[in-house]
Amino acid sequence: MSQAGYNFAYLDEHTKRMIRRALLKAVAIPGYQVPFGSREMPLPYGWGTGGIQVTAAIIGRDDVLKVIDQGSDDTTNAVNIRSFFARVAGVATTERTREATLIQTRHRIPETPLAAGQVIVFQVPIPEPLRWLEPRETETRSLHALADYGLMNVKLYEDIVRHGRIATTYDYPVEVNGRYLMRPSPIPKFDNPKMHRNPALQLFGAGREKRVYAVPPWTDVRSLDFEDHPFAIERWDHACGLCGASDSYLDELITDDAGTRLHVCSDTEYCAARRAAGHQGDAP
Amino acid sequence: MPAIDLDRVGPGFADPVHDAQRVFRSLLTAMAEPGRIVTLDLPLVPPPGLSLAQCATLLTLADRDTPVWLAPSIDTPDVADFLAFHCASPRVGSPLGARFVVLPDLAQLPALDTLDLGDPAYPDRSSTLIVEVTELAEDGPLELQGPGIPDRRRLYAGGWSTATTRFAAANHAGFPLGVDLVLCCADALAALPRTCRITESTGASSCT
Numbered sequence: 484m485s486q487a488g489y490n491f492a493y494l495d496e497h498t499k500r501m502i503r504r505a506l507l508k509a510v511a512i513p514g515y516q517v518p519f520g521s522r523e524m525p526l527p528y529g530w531g532t533g534g535i536q537v538t539a540a541i542i543g544r545d546d547v548l549k550v551i552d553q554g555s556d557d558t559t560n561a562v563n564i565r566s567f568f569a570r571v572a573g574v575a576t577t578e579r580t581r582e583a584t585l586i587q588t589r590h591r592i593p594e595t596p597l598a599a600g601q602v603i604v605f606q607v608p609i610p611e612p613l614r615w616l617e618p619r620e621t622e623t624r625s626l627h628a629l630a631d632y633g634l635m636n637v638k639l640y641e642d643i644v645r646h647g648r649i650a651t652t653y654d655y656p657v658e659v660n661g662r663y664l665m666r667p668s669p670i671p672k673f674d675n676p677k678m679h680r681n682p683a684l685q686l687f688g689a690g691r692e693k694r695v696y697a698v699p700p701w702t703d704v705r706s707l708d709f710e711d712h713p714f715a716i717e718r719w720d721h722a723c724g725l726c727g728a729s730d731s732y733l734d735e736l737i738t739d740d741a742g743t744r745l746h747v748c749s750d751t752e753y754c755a756a757r758r759a760a761g762h763q764g765d766a767p
Numbered sequence: 768m769p770a771i772d773l774d775r776v777g778p779g780f781a782d783p784v785h786d787a788q789r790v791f792r793s794l795l796t797a798m799a800e801p802g803r804i805v806t807l808d809l810p811l812v813p814p815p816g817l818s819l820a821q822c823a824t825l826l827t828l829a830d831r832d833t834p835v836w837l838a839p840s841i842d843t844p845d846v847a848d849f850l851a852f853h854c855a856s857p858r859v860g861s862p863l864g865a866r867f868v869v870l871p872d873l874a875q876l877p878a879l880d881t882l883d884l885g886d887p888a889y890p891d892r893s894s895t896l897i898v899e900v901t902e903l904a905e906d907g908p909l910e911l912q913g914p915g916i917p918d919r920r921r922l923y924a925g926g927w928s929t930a931t932t933r934f935a936a937a938n939h940a941g942f943p944l945g946v947d948l949v950l951c952c953a954d955a956l957a958a959l960p961r962t963c964r965i966t967e968s969t970g971a972s973s974c975t
Contacts, residue, residue, distance in 0.1 A: 491784045500830050503791045504866075507828075508891035510798045511947045511960035513914050517891040541795065543788045602795075628887035660914050660962065662943065682917075684799045699799045699915035699962075 486571045492539040493571040498522055502540035502695070506686065509697035514659030515627070516610050516694040524690065531564055532690030534587050534606035541602065541686075542568065542585060547575045549583035554591040554732065554749035561589070578752045590653075592674040594731045594753040597683035599700060605668040607689035610696065612656045612666040632664045635707060643712055652717070658705045659698055667704075673716045673732045678704040721746040724766030726757035771848045777812050779826050779853040786811075790827040794949070797958040802911040802920040804903050804957045814849040816841040818899050820951035821869060822849075825897065829854040829867055836865035838875045862894065868946075870898045873926040879937050882946050890943040893961075901925030903952040913962045922957065924950050927967075935965045 490496065498520070505519040524532040542548065548568050552561040556578040564587060565576050577583050580595040587604045597603060613623045616634045626632070635656050642650045655672035659665045667678060668687060678685060678698060685698040698704060708714035722729040724745045731753060733746040745766055748754035780786035786809055793805040813822030829835055835856040837846060846869075850856055862868045862877050870876065876898070885893030907923025909932075924931075938945045938961055945961030959965065 491788075496784060496787065497830060499787075499791075500828060501832065503795075504828055504833070505891070507794060507798050507895070507947070508893075510795065510915075511962065512890050512943050513962065515890060515943060518889075541788075541792060543792060544785060624888045684795070697799075701917045702914040 489571050491544075491572055492542050492568070493525075494522065494536065494539045498536075499540045502536055505695050506537065506540065506697065509686070509695050510684070510699050512663075513698055513702050514657075514663030514665040514696060516689075516696045518693055519695055521690045521693040525567075526563070528691035529608065531560060531587070531589055531606035533688030533692075533695070534589070534604050534690075535564060535567070535688075536690060537604045537686050537688035537695060538564075538568065538585065538587050539572075541604075542572050542574060544572070544574065546585045547577050547583050549577050549580060549586045550588070551586070551591060551593065551750075551752075552589040554593075554734075555751045557751065579756070580752060590669045590671075591732070591749060592670060592677045594728075594748070594750040595756075596677075597681055599682040601683040603683050603685050605670075605685065605687045607666070607668040607687045607694070608691070610666055610687065610689040610692050610694040612664050627663065630662060632658075635664060639707060639709070643709075649708065649712055649714075655714075656707050658707060660702050661705075664707075665696065665698075665704075671717065671732055672706065672714075675704070675706045675714070676716065680704075719746060722764060723748045723754060723757075724764040726754045726762045727764040728754065728757055728762070771851050772844065773848075773852070775814075775845055776848050776852045777814060779811075780823075781810050786823075787827045790823045793956070794824060794827065794958070797949070797956055798915075798947070798960055800915045800920075801913060801959055801963040802905075802909075802916065802922040802957055804905055804922075804955050806955045809954070814845040816843050816846045816871070817849075817869070818951050819954045820949075820956040821897050821899055824949055824951065824956065825850065825856075825867065825869070826853055828895075829856045831855040831857070833857075833866035834859040834864055835867045835869060836860075836862045838868075838870045840875070841869065841871045865894055868894050868896045870896060873898055873900060873924070873928070873931050876931065876934055879934055879941075879946075884941060884944040884946060887944065890945075893944065894946045896946050896948045898948060898950055900927070900950050900952050903950060903955050903957055908967055910966045910968050911959070912964045912966075915960075915962070924957075925952070929967065932965060932967045935959065935963070939964055 505517045550561045550565040552558040580593040654669040706714040883894045902925030904923040909922040948959040
């Protein structure tokens with residue numbers, strides 16, 4: 484059962500219709516940011532109000548929800564959003580990527596490949612990829628209308644001039660379906676290739692900035708780069724200390740006062756599943 | 768606005784919250800995977816002039832914020848009163864300015880330049896066409912490509928003509944501007960968003 488006194492999934496039906504119409508247009512125009520009337524939610528902006536509103540507009544009684552925050556199922560943001568939907572929608576929740584029909588995420592895409600039919604909802608702080616380069620919304624809107632993305636190429640070029648390489652490591656800009664420049668939300672660039680032709684539907688919600696956007700399944704998503712500075716993801720000299728994975732995104736932890744370091748999978752469910760299957764890392 | 772004759776207005780969704788959610792997820796799947804046919808399993812009796820899928824789509828998406836245009840042949844008191852009562856949508860006299868354009872068949876597609884295609888800065892502010900077709904099948908002469916389609920997908924839509932192909936090609940060519948189509952057939956629907964490249968193959972593929 485859902486929480487007494489509230490509509491199913493918290494939002495009223497008029498608001499859900501408005502978000503649903505915006506989402507259908509977002510899917511029809513991949514990568515384009517559709518304005519919507521973001522509502523006051525029972526938690527502050529910056530805690531995933533955009534993602535929560537998107538999830539609330541699409542979730543149904545039969546959905547199985549997974550929520551992650553930086554790859555982890557058990558950090559504050561993930562636990563609270565998961566229990567929020569368990570209370571206001573009465574839906575089943577899971578930590579297993581494969582079992583989920585709906586995944587809300589803050590800043591990661593799970594390591595386990597997503598399947599056709601799954602929906603992943605990203606929490607987005609700043610949806611406009613050109614915002615730090617051009618603060619005026621009227622201007623960035625024109626630049627999108629004209630597909631004039633020179634500013635971003637100059638920014639990446641300046642990275643190379645200053646650092647010898649493209650120094651952007653997260654929220655790395657992508658071009659969707661050969662047309663719109665899009666911010667993938669602050670996922671590490673390690674996750675960018677997972678967006679390309681992903682069989683799952685990818686939805687993005689920015690609550691404070693009042694925008695939703697989408698990448699339909701099997702859609703081209705290209706990380707911007709240059710011929711002589713091709714896009715590359717992060718690599719580590721270590722494998723995961725707990726599960727031994729060498730193909731996952733690693734967090735570096737300091738484990739004692741002597742500065743001992745431990746590299747572990749950021750995706751906790753992936754790591755736990757590997758350990759349950761008998762894989763072991765070299766951590767003492 | 769003339770008074771609604773409640774005697775001819777039937778019930779809407781039996782379970783407004785959950786029926787609307789299920790129909791929306793079907794629409795989202797259809798729009799995200801162009802040409803894929805989804806079937807609505809709902810106890811809904813549409814007014815004469817609308818199919819179940821058209822009626823369910825309007826009940827799910829239309830409200831007082833979305834002007835609706837009905838093609839003249841379905842602009843009847845039955846349909847008008849049903850929409851006025853259940854959706855409270857304003858009715859407009861021309862397709863331009865309507866969020867939803869409702870058509871009883873593909874032959875009545877208005878010319879593309881008489882439709883609201885959105886604005887270059889706001890391409891989302893374009894109409895969605897909710898069109899009834901005589902038949903929908905997953906194999907047919909229409910070959911679809913684009914976002915939401917792994918390689919290519921085939922579709923048969925009853926009443927599709929070369930004029931419809933030209934309409935769809937011109938609509939796609941204007942991307943990011945353009946309208947999005949929801950093809951309805953009784954309790955089934957498929958979507959053709961503006962991203963969809965549609966070619967009509969003259970191959971031997973049979974239309975059921």
